[in-house]
Amino acid sequence: MTPDSPIKLVSELLDLPLYDNEGKYCGIVDDVELSGGPGKPLKLKALLVGPGAYAGRMPEWAMKLVKLMAGDRITRVPMEKVRTIGTAVHLECPGRALGLYKSETAAGHWIPEGGAL
Amino acid sequence: MARQWLLLFLPLLACCSKGPQADLQYISDARSLAAEWALINQQASEGKLTGVYVGSMHQWLRTQLQTDSAALTQPKSAYGAEIAALLQQPDDAAPEALSAHADKLKHIEDALESA
Amino acid sequence: MNPLELTLGIMTAVGGFVDISELVFAAKAGSTFGYALIWVFAISTIGIIVFSEMSGRVAATAKQPVFNLMRHRLGLKLGLVTLAASVIANLITCAAELGGVALVLNYLTGAPYMLMAVATALAFVLSIWVLPFQWIERTYGLLGLFMIVFAAALIAIHPPWHQIAGGFVPHVPAGLSTKELLKFGYFVVAIVSAVMFPYEVYFYSSGGIEEDWGPKQLLTNRMTAILGMGLGSLLAISILSNSAQLFGPANVDPSLPGTAALEAAIPFGKWGLILALLGMFFAIAGAAVETCLANAYSIAQFFGWIWGRHKKPWEAPRFTITWIVLFALALLIVLTGVDVMVLVEFAILFSILVLPLTYLPLLLLAEDKKYMREYVNGPVSKTLGWFYFGVITLAAVAALPLYFLTSGGNG
Numbered sequence: 262m263t264p265d266s267p268i269k270l271v272s273e274l275l276d277l278p279l280y281d282n283e284g285k286y287c288g289i290v291d292d293v294e295l296s297g298g299p300g301k302p303l304k305l306k307a308l309l310v311g312p313g314a315y316a317g318r319m320p321e322w323a324m325k326l327v328k329l330m331a332g333d334r335i336t337r338v339p340m341e342k343v344r345t346i347g348t349a350v351h352l353e354c355p356g357r358a359l360g361l362y363k364s365e366t367a368a369g370h371w372i373p374e375g376g377a378l
Numbered sequence: 379m380a381r382q383w384l385l386l387f388l389p390l391l392a393c394c395s396k397g398p399q400a401d402l403q404y405i406s407d408a409r410s411l412a413a414e415w416a417l418i419n420q421q422a423s424e425g426k427l428t429g430v431y432v433g434s435m436h437q438w439l440r441t442q443l444q445t446d447s448a449a450l451t452q453p454k455s456a457y458g459a460e461i462a463a464l465l466q467q468p469d470d471a472a473p474e475a476l477s478a479h480a481d482k483l484k485h486i487e488d489a490l491e492s493a
Numbered sequence: 494m495n496p497l498e499l500t501l502g503i504m505t506a507v508g509g510f511v512d513i514s515e516l517v518f519a520a521k522a523g524s525t526f527g528y529a530l531i532w533v534f535a536i537s538t539i540g541i542i543v544f545s546e547m548s549g550r551v552a553a554t555a556k557q558p559v560f561n562l563m564r565h566r567l568g569l570k571l572g573l574v575t576l577a578a579s580v581i582a583n584l585i586t587c588a589a590e591l592g593g594v595a596l597v598l599n600y601l602t603g604a605p606y607m608l609m610a611v612a613t614a615l616a617f618v619l620s621i622w623v624l625p626f627q628w629i630e631r632t633y634g635l636l637g638l639f640m641i642v643f644a645a646a647l648i649a650i651h652p653p654w655h656q657i658a659g660g661f662v663p664h665v666p667a668g669l670s671t672k673e674l675l676k677f678g679y680f681v682v683a684i685v686s687a688v689m690f691p692y693e694v695y696f697y698s699s700g701g702i703e704e705d706w707g708p709k710q711l712l713t714n715r716m717t718a719i720l721g722m723g724l725g726s727l728l729a730i731s732i733l734s735n736s737a738q739l740f741g742p743a744n745v746d747p748s749l750p751g752t753a754a755l756e757a758a759i760p761f762g763k764w765g766l767i768l769a770l771l772g773m774f775f776a777i778a779g780a781a782v783e784t785c786l787a788n789a790y791s792i793a794q795f796f797g798w799i800w801g802r803h804k805k806p807w808e809a810p811r812f813t814i815t816w817i818v819l820f821a822l823a824l825l826i827v828l829t830g831v832d833v834m835v836l837v838e839f840a841i842l843f844s845i846l847v848l849p850l851t852y853l854p855l856l857l858l859a860e861d862k863k864y865m866r867e868y869v870n871g872p873v874s875k876t877l878g879w880f881y882f883g884v885i886t887l888a889a890v891a892a893l894p895l896y897f898l899t900s901g902g903n904g
Binding site for chain 3 (some may be wrong): 385403406409410411413414416417418421425426427428430431433434435438441442456477481491
């Protein structure tokens with residue numbers, strides 16, 4: 262499926278994993294950004310990745326729990342950067358170019374490299 | 379509606395009550411601990427256990443018995459005295475003496491369960 | 494199919510089947526109700542085989558682990574509720590396993606319990622850091638095969654085999670009072686929970702991804718689930734049967750995990766005791782590692798982090814921090830001094846409440862042709878899957894009332 266095919270947003274797109282053009286896992290589609298408005302056609306503008314994107318889908322108390330466990334970062338992936346959508350979303354550029362896995366990189370400063378077989 | 383609420387609260391009331399019925403779980407636990415202690419000492423006398431294992435088990439058995447004794451709502455009862463007497467036993471008490479305590483606690487336990 | 498890989502996989506599953514909860518409840522079930530609860534172990538084992546095979550098949554076909562797909566199926570809110578509930582249940586279970594290992598070390602060496610808990614937690618962190626996934630799984634699983642001494646002990650004490658065979662037939666013993674009937678019901682629920690713990694499915698499915706399973710491994714997956722868990726459950730049934738023969742008549746209702754080791758000491762003496770304690774050490778240690786990693790998998794997969802021990806710890810930093818923090822939390826729980834048996838009770842209770850939420854998405858996914866293609870659930874898997882979903886839902890509903898009415902099986 263390509264980005265301009267008809268998509269059932271809830272059942273087919275949300276919560277899908279993302280992979281960049283290097284095959285690297287980049288997270289999950291946590292929400293979507295739409296353009297348009299009342300009486301106008303809706304168009305999918307971007308995918309939102311990161312726990313900050315849950316804010317519109319969860320009560321406040323749940324968001325506090327999420328923030329404690331996973332932070333509240335959001336990364337925006339424009340639809341122009343999406344190559345295909347199927348059981349996963351495949352991007353046509355490296356994830357780092359879009360600012361994906363920044364939190365992973367930050368967490369990496371705490372982990373020493375060595376000792377593992 | 380009131381009956382349904384009462385049925386919900388009955389288990390809570392049972393938990394909070396005092397007396398032999400409330401102490402039944404501790405009597406049952408103490409009975410088993412006495413029997414375990416007897417079994418361990420019997421096997422130890424036959425040379426089937428390591429000294430380290432026996433020492434550790436004695437320590438844990440005694441700790442658990444003390445917990446049961448402290449939890450009793452009627453410590454001055456017959457079963458309270460029985461558990462206190464059990465705690466007075468030395469670690470290497472004869473299996474028969476320990477089994478006797480277990481049997482007495484079993485009789486008390488059975489009497490309470492059939493009451 | 495590589496015969497060596499298959500054999501190692503089956504033996505790992507056998508050695509890793511029994512954990513502290515199964516050990517405790519098998520021994521108590523035998524001493525309290527004789528052989529009457531054997532059928533519950535047998536039926537629950539079929540249930541865990543069904544769902545493990547399903548989760549392995551989902552991992553191999555969809556190439557995505559259970560928690561990724563669970564969020565997709567349940568939605569974010571219900572997915573988060575499931576995550577929170579399973580993290581709590583698995584954390585308590587991990588603490589129970591960690592406490593259990595510390596206890597066994599105390600029985601083996603006499604070293605102080607709390608010190609052993611700290612040393613054990615550090616050893617676990619080190620072993621997960623250093624060893625690749627397959628070595629972690631295989632080391633604990635294969636060394637858990639010392640548990641076979643319990644099966645050998647059963648043969649040595651010449652039990653009434655016809656009664657053991659009769660125990661496999663589903664029945665409720667005749668002549669039980671109302672109180673005893675409720676206690677029997679509680680044991681049924683507890684055994685179902687202990688055998689079908691949610692962490693087993695999370696770990697098994699994520700393990701399939703760790704080992705890069707594909708459709709070629711589906712037969713290995715099926716045989717590992719059936720033979721490994723089937724044979725593993727015979728160890729649990731051996732513990733129950735030994736207890737029925739040795740403890741029940743002696744009025745022993747094992748209050749301490751260490752009492753179970755007597756089952757091997759009575760027929761075999763000191764060497765039987767040592768082998769039993771070693772088996773308990775590795776089996777429970779393996780379970781501690783699995784519960785911790787299962788929790789880390791769940792959290793990382795839910796939030797979309799890089800995860801897995803097939804990567805070096807620094808290549809999956811948030812996942813690494815998560816499992817280290819989880820071990821620290823489990824250790825803190827143990828260091829509060831709460832009794833290991835109490836932790837086991839709570840682990841059983843919380844886990845059975847989470848089980849329906851765990852298995853429903855898995856069942857739905859395994860029936861979804863979009864993910865599973867030609868490997869979708871067949872009529873047998875479908876029927877058994879929904880049957881067991883019904884069983885665990887009933888058990889979940891009955892768990893809390895039975896716990897309170899029987900004082901956690903003690904009243």
